[in-house]
Amino acid sequence: MIYDHVPNNISIQWHGIRQLRSGWADGPAYVTQCPIQTGQSYVYNFTIIGQRGTLFWHAHISWLRATLYGPIIILHKRGIPYPFAKPYKEVPIVFGEWFNSDPEAVISQALQTGGGPNVSDAYTINGLPGPLYNCSAKDTFKLKVKPGKTYLLRLVNAALNDELFFSIANHTLTVVDVDAVYVKPFKTETLLITPGQTTNVILKTKPSYPNATFFMTARPYVTGQGTFDNSTVAGILEYESPPNSLHSSIMLPLFKPILPALNDTSFATKFGSKLRSLASAQYPANVPQKVDKHFFFTVGLGTSPCQHNQTCQGPNGTKFSASVNNVSFAMPTSALLQAHFFGQSNGVYTPDFPSTPITPFNYTGSPPNNTTVSNGTKVVVLPFNTSVELVMQDTSILGAESHPLHLHGFNFFIVGQGFGNFDPNKDPAKFNLIDPSGGWVAIRFLADNPGVWFMHCHLEVHTSWGLKMAWIVLDGELPTQKLLPPPADLPKC
Numbered sequence: 306m307i308y309d310h311v312p313n314n315i316s317i318q319w320h321g322i323r324q325l326r327s328g329w330a331d332g333p334a335y336v337t338q339c340p341i342q343t344g345q346s347y348v349y350n351f352t353i354i355g356q357r358g359t360l361f362w363h364a365h366i367s368w369l370r371a372t373l374y375g376p377i378i379i380l381h382k383r384g385i386p387y388p389f390a391k392p393y394k395e396v397p398i399v400f401g402e403w404f405n406s407d408p409e410a411v412i413s414q415a416l417q418t419g420g421g422p423n424v425s426d427a428y429t430i431n432g433l434p435g436p437l438y439n440c441s442a443k444d445t446f447k448l449k450v451k452p453g454k455t456y457l458l459r460l461v462n463a464a465l466n467d468e469l470f471f472s473i474a475n476h477t478l479t480v481v482d483v484d485a486v487y488v489k490p491f492k493t494e495t496l497l498i499t500p501g502q503t504t505n506v507i508l509k510t511k512p513s514y515p516n517a518t519f520f521m522t523a524r525p526y527v528t529g530q531g532t533f534d535n536s537t538v539a540g541i542l543e544y545e546s547p548p549n550s551l552h553s554s555i556m557l558p559l560f561k562p563i564l565p566a567l568n569d570t571s572f573a574t575k576f577g578s579k580l581r582s583l584a585s586a587q588y589p590a591n592v593p594q595k596v597d598k599h600f601f602f603t604v605g606l607g608t609s610p611c612q613h614n615q616t617c618q619g620p621n622g623t624k625f626s627a628s629v630n631n632v633s634f635a636m637p638t639s640a641l642l643q644a645h646f647f648g649q650s651n652g653v654y655t656p657d658f659p660s661t662p663i664t665p666f667n668y669t670g671s672p673p674n675n676t677t678v679s680n681g682t683k684v685v686v687l688p689f690n691t692s693v694e695l696v697m698q699d700t701s702i703l704g705a706e707s708h709p710l711h712l713h714g715f716n717f718f719i720v721g722q723g724f725g726n727f728d729p730n731k732d733p734a735k736f737n738l739i740d741p742s743g744g745w746v747a748i749r750f751l752a753d754n755p756g757v758w759f760m761h762c763h764l765e766v767h768t769s770w771g772l773k774m775a776w777i778v779l780d781g782e783l784p785t786q787k788l789l790p791p792p793a794d795l796p797k798c
Contacts, residue, residue, distance in 0.1 A: 306348045307341060313369055313409070314340035316796075317349065319377065320501060321360035321485055324714060326789050327351040328642055328756030331713055334366035336759045336775060337642040339798035347796050357381050358485030359459040359503040361399070368765055371408040374401070374463040376503075379485065388583060389481055389490065389507065392457035396448060400471075400498070400523055401429040402464040402534070412769055419609070419617035419624025421531045422766055428464065428523060428538035435539040437522075446540035448521065456508040457481075462498040465765040467525040467534065468573075468707060471496050472562035473542055474519040479507040480579070486716065487583035489740065495564060497526055497576050499709035501763035510544070518543050520561045527567045529706035535567070573707075582718070584740035592718045592738050593692040593749045600685070600693065601661045601727070602629050603668060604708050604762070604772060605700030607678035609633070620676070620703060626770050627762070628678040630659045633771030634761075635682045639798045642757040645777055646788065658683035658774055668726050669744070672702040678771065684757070685774070689781035691752040694720075696727050698745045708767065714758035714778075717750035752778045755788040 309315045318332030330351040331337040341347045356379055363374035376397040381387070402425040404411060415422035427434040427441075436442040450456060458478070462469055472495040481490050482505035490507075498504050524537040541559075565572040582590035609624040611617035619625040626633045637644075637653050644653040666673050687693065695717075699705050720736040724744035736747060761773035780787040 306346050308346040309341045309343050312343055314342050314366065315364055315369065315373070316340045316366050317362055318365035319349065319351070319360070319362050320711075321356075321503070322351065322353060322377070323356065323716070323754060324351055324756070325354050325754055326756075326787070328714065328754075328758070328788060329791050329795060331756070331758075332365045333713065333759045335636050335638070335640055335798075336757060337640060339640050339796045340366050341796050345796060347794055348792065350792060353379055356485055358482050358487075359397070359461065359505055360485050361461045361463060361503060363463060368408040368412045368465060368769070370463070370765070371402060371404060371465050375399070376459060376461050378459060388487055388585065388588065390455060392507065393451070393454040395457040395459060397431075397459045397461065398446075398448075399431055399461040399463050400469055400538070401432065402467065403427040403429050403434060408465070412766070415766070416769060419611060419619040421625060424532055424534040425465070426534070427536060428467070428469070428534065430521070430523070430538055430540040433540070437537050437539045447543050448540060449543050449545055450508075450510045451545050452510055452514055453512045454510050456510070458506050458508055460496075460498055460504045460506060462500050462502050464500050466500065468497060468499045468709065469523045470526055470564045471498060471521070471523040472564055473508065473521040474560035474562040476508060476519065476542070479509075481505050481507055483580055487588045489581045489583055491579045493576065493579075495562070495572070497573050499707070499763065500765070501709060501711050514544055514547050517558045517560055520559060522562055522564060524564055525567060526565070526569070526573055528570065530704040537564075577722075581740040590718065590740055592720065593694075593751050594738060595692055596694040596749065597692045598687070598694070599660075600695045601698065601729075602695060603631065603662050603698045603700050604629055604710070605705070606703040606767075606770070607631065607633070608676045608703075609678060609680075625703075626678045627767045627772035629772060629774045630662050631664070631678050632658065632683055632774070633678040633680050634773040634775075635680050635771070637682050641684070641775055643791065643795075645757050646791065654682040654684050654775075656684055656686045656777070658685045660685070668698050668700045669705060670701065672700070676702050680771070683774070684777050686777045686779065687752040688779050689752065689755060689786055691778075692749070693752055694747065694749050696745055696747045698727050708772065709763045710760060711763045712750070712758065712760045714754045714756060715750045715752070717748040719746055720749055721747040752776070754778055755780045755786065
């Protein structure tokens, strides 16, 4: 049960949990539920089916997830081993973003003025900013390890608006799991983790006491043209001293990792290309081999006109916006899932989200003169068990940049990606349908989960500007293919 003791209305998302037939517990405000009002409560009732690994929970309304989040660790069933050697210890490491001011005031001001929001003041590791920020040396996360041991680090990027590079000085990490899906293991000195993403890595400590301590640091990977928090968070990897040792009283040397440059797209691309589903007999990659429906979505920034008698701080006196297929999603004032379930969609949403851009253009070339987006609460409606292929194309309007997109309710497979414009005649031949992992990305998923499912950029500022949409998956014919009825305590708007 979640009881709302704070002044804000709240909803909680169990990020990455598929919520099979239990969409009422998914959590995005005004999509699957009305928010829990101050002094009220709601029981999120769901069963986790066929999933294991690291996910996380967070507030899913406005920018409240800046401070309201935590890890979800789903263990294997008893007796089922990991597809790698059992680690000596498991440690959650959660990256966050700290604002000296109220994040709600930050985004409220930005939406009012139409400009970019003020950036955060620090990043954190397990809530601690670390010694590289003023007056924060005492607030440093320390990971104490023993020599010759294997640790499973469960990494979560809960930051609002920043992809992060992460590295531990003089140590190699082995990536084994991303977003609670096993991948083919690979070693790396540095990894990239996007907002909303989880990554499990194996850390093998040095065979003997190293007479040193080691920084573990994270800082942003930046692709856009806006301002960002250009700072570095640090924790410390500390080895336990041998018994009867004098090392604990000696100032040991502290080694620092070398992170990629802030705009190192080459590293980011190479790292992403290494992510491949494990695709073993026990953990198969059930990629849809046939496609029932194709979609082509452009994703990117745009502008909205400034209101009459107002001065706006966006491009050329406009307001920043963001869109999918040039539709900036307008959040309804009641929940989409309730409207769908009770057949009361009139005035709430329309089922006419465009499957392709209404006005095609050279997406990664010179942007069009008109950058104004349209607005609407439009959704895509899919019959149950539809096999979907979705190509998402970044645009250069107001600058091309990364968009870490999150699709609720489904596991999807990245079957292709590239720079420039997607070529529907040539690029599908290169799709990876065996172990799939600016420009474009092609994904496939099976619409086997009835309900209303949000899809949005996990850079929170882009979501606030409208880079979001929703899919409605209709009930199947069998009772086990139908959305369960709403719980009695479902919050009201």
